[in-house]
Structures are given as structure tokens and as C-alpha cells.
Amino acid sequence: MEKAKVAFFDFASCEGDQLQVINLEEDLLKVVEAVEIVSFREAMKGHSDDYDIAFVEGSVTRRSDEARLKEIRKNAKVLVALGACATLGGVNLLKNFQEAENVRKFVYGDKAFQYETYPARPLKAVVPVDIDIHGCPINRHEFVMVFKSLLLGKKPEIPNYPVCVECKMAESICVFEMGMTCLGPVTRAGCGACCVTEGSYCWGCRGLVDNPNADSQREVLAKYGLGLRDILNKFRLYSGFSEVAQ
């Protein structure tokens, strides 16, 4: 059987998700063996437009990005969004809630006029996406799971339950009991509740579950002392593109 051809691409991002792929350690060799990688700027030289699966990191932040993304979509049989910037728009979306001119000046100073930019958006706002691998950054094990599912021709099982499930499995103390607040009850699991396990709280980087109870989550956050503005900010950090945060 001919090996599937795989390419990696990035838009506005920190490349942290591709780094997670490179960090696969012993699994990386098996991944590389199972397919033919034709493009992976972060890890190798060379490039080809002949590929079956495209992993795309980053969000779309310029009108000129759209043509490039559409080209990738046209070439790929399967397009996988890699990481929160690609699946949700990610932290890049924060600028959408501020005055565009100010943002440009803040980032580029007196060169602002030289740089093109428009409101950030996830890949799926521009082209159809087949699979989302969520997270900021992605979970390596989930990447391997999706990768194997693609090779087997199976639909990958991306969790549609909230982070609280994995938090309980990891036997963490709920941060609401520690005087903190958390987006875990509405955020899609798959990360093993790593932030809570490491002593922080869930920021919502994997986006919302399919049918989040945002009203109840708001009530809970308010009950634990969060004002409306803080609640919105919490939702907007990662899920600014969804209705809930608008």
C-alpha cells in the first residue's frame, strides 16, 4: 500500500503545536515511518504540493492568508486544524475586541502602515475543516490518536465531555474549592485536565463542548464572585469567536 503523503503548514501562530509533534520522542519515528512527510518547515527542508493530509496550525489574520489556505484545502483530501489558533482563532482573537488601529500601533509602532491585518479567525471561518485537534498547545497523545484514526480510516474520537471529567479522574481538588474559578465545566476535555493538575485552572483553550450550558456556567462564575466583565474576558481568552463570548 502506498504511504499517505502528509504536509504541515502554519498561519499566525507560535508554532507550539508543530513543536508538540516534533516532541513525540519515540513515537515521532513511527509517525515518520508510517507516512511520507512532504512539507514540514519547522522540522525539514523541501516542499511539495502533492499531499493527502494537511495539518494546519495558526489563525487567519490577513486577507492574503485566505488564498493560501484555500489552495491548501484544494490540494488536501483531509484538512486537520492543529491547535487553538487554528480551531478557535486562539489568543490572536483578543485583538478583535480592541480598536484595530491601536492594536496595529502597539505591535508595529510607526511601521504599522506597512503591515496588512484584519480580525483574526479560525480556519473554519474560511474553508471547511475535517478534524479539529484542539488545545494551546495540542496534546501529543491526541495528535497520535487522530493520526492513527486517519490511517485506519476511522473517525477520531475527540471528547465531547468537559474537562471536569478528566479532572475527577486525575483526582484533583476542584479549584472552585480553592477560591479560584475555572472554565472546565464547559470546556472540551482531551488534555487530561493538565492545567488543574499542575496547580492552575482551566482557561478554556480546547474550546467549548458541543452543547455548553453557558448560562449555568455564568451563574456559577457569578456565584463564586466573578463580575460580568471578568466572565466575558474568561470566555473571550480562547472562545472569542463563539456566540457565548460575543
Place this chain on the structure above:
Amino acid sequence: MALQIIEKSDLAFFVQNLMDHFQLEGVQSKGQSVYGQAFFYGTIRSPAELCLDFDCTVMPPKKYFLPPQEALFRFQTGPSPACFECRPNKPLVIFGIHPYDLKAISQMDRVFAAGTPDPHYLARREATILIGIDPTHVAPRSFWASMEAAVVSSGFDLMMTDLGANYIVETGSEKGKALLGDYAKVRPATSDEVRQRVSQRSHIADMGQKRGLTFPKREIPILLQHSLTSPLWEENATKCLSCGTCNLVCPTCYCFDVWDDMELNLTQGQRLRRWDGCLLSDFARVATGENFRGTRTSRYRHRFYRKGQYLFFGILDDVACVGCGRCAAFCLPDIADPVEVFNRLKEKLN
């Protein structure tokens, strides 16, 4: 075997001995939350780590018999397909289980042995020795007394009660008897101490009455029979986050999901199972996409019927809630408390 006494000064000797000969699991404090200490079961590495005066642990000891995730078997596909057993049998001693959790374990034993017996659960259970302890403190949301779980007379290998000056120990099995004989310094209890145990236990039952059902527990199945269309289900369920916490922290929730995980060579793999919960939105979704409990209300209501009615007839002859109060304590919108719900249903019916 008559009741025995372990002096408090000899407890560390017993614990150390158990650590030397078994994997010893027990209750530890994992830190201070705004409500008090957060207690969890974990491996005991020094006698000082073991806590016996906890009010309730965050997670029940269920994980020792039904781990959050486990391999059921390994397999190989291709021209010479094969299957390899994964049978757990690691011997374990769990030190410090409250009566309500012991009762929950006895219920799970019956469930996992009924119908098609579950070999993984039963093997783990068989390899485990349970040391119970009567509570000295009651967690704020517990209501075990009204679920008839303040005191248990079976379901343990050893059962200890803190008498202040010492622990009085009841033997529940041959394994328990051997444990005492081999690893503890004991003496027979005096008739005074035996009487003290009786009064201590009735004191515990009184402490546990602080909150509870307003009616006898055995009426729950009938109450539910008449409450299918109660507006309470929807009223509460609108606030439900579908987070599954009430399932996952419950000592009598046993549901799991099963799936295959292939290795990167795509020829070998393992069949795994992991905890699931009926409050999660996709719990009743089937392969074609249909979801048999697609609404929050239907899922929310289901749990109370599962606790109060479905297992009552035929399998347990009892309510499958032992009143630990964990679901109540950890449900963020605070809608999961069985006592609240059953009492309100009763009120509405009257």
C-alpha cells in the same frame, strides 16, 4: 473472633507492618480547601501519612476495583490474530473506609457479579483487603444515617472504631483475622470497652442524622414511581452543566465506555475501558448518531431513578445511594443532592 483492642501507641507498628508486606492504600489530606481538608485515597508511604479522622474523601475507593481507565485485553490483527489477557491481581490493603463506602462496595460486588460477571472487577476485589473505620466527623453534605449506612455489620475484613484511648476492632473474615494475628499487637476487649463501642456507634448514628430524608428510605422507589412527570426535573436540569461530576464521585456509579486503541504499527492494540457517566451529553449516543437521552432533563432525571429505583427490585433490594453526599458537595450549580431532590418530590406529592 471476639472484639480486639489496638492501643493507639501500637497503630504505627501495625501500619508499618502492613506497608512492609502489602501495597497499603489509605486516606491522606491533599491540602486545605476553603471548606476544610481535602481527603483522597492514595499509597501510604509512612504511618504518619495515614489519616483516620477524616470526614469524607473527595473520591470514593471505587478506583481500586474500577480504575478510571484500564486495559481489558491486548490483541493482534493480521494473518495470525491473537488475544492476550490482562488480569489484575495485585494484592492490596485499603486502610480506613467508612461504613457508607463499605456498603457501596458491597453493592458494587453484587452488581459486578450478577448477570455476566465482570472478571476484572472481581479479580481486583478478590485481591483486596478492606479495613473499615467508623467516622469521627460528618461531612457537611453527608446523610448516610438516613440511608441506613451509619453502621455496617459485614462487607469488611476488619472494622475499627475509635474509642478515644484505643481502637476496638471487629473481624469480618479469615483474611482479616490473619492480618491481625500476623501484623498487629492486640488484646481482647474488656466488656467495658465492648459497651463503649455500642454507645460510640449510636453517637455516630446521631451525628449523621443532622440532615437526611424526611421519610423512610424504603419509600423512595414508590415516590419515584409517582414522580416521572414532576416539574422539578426540568427546573433543576436547566442548571445542569452535564459535567458528570455527580457520577464520577459516586461510589455506586459503575458505568464505563469501551474502545480499541491501536498502536502505530496498526496491527497490535488493546481494548480499554474508562469511566463514563449518565449525565454526560453523549452517554446514550449510539453509532448511528441517535441519542436516546438527548436532553439535560432526561439525563438528570435518569440518575435519580438509577439510584432510587432501577437497582432496587431484583438486584440490590435497596436504594443504590449510600448518602456519602459527594455528588451534593461537588455539583457546582448545587442541584445533585439526593436528599434535597427526594424530600422536595415528597413535599410536592403530599
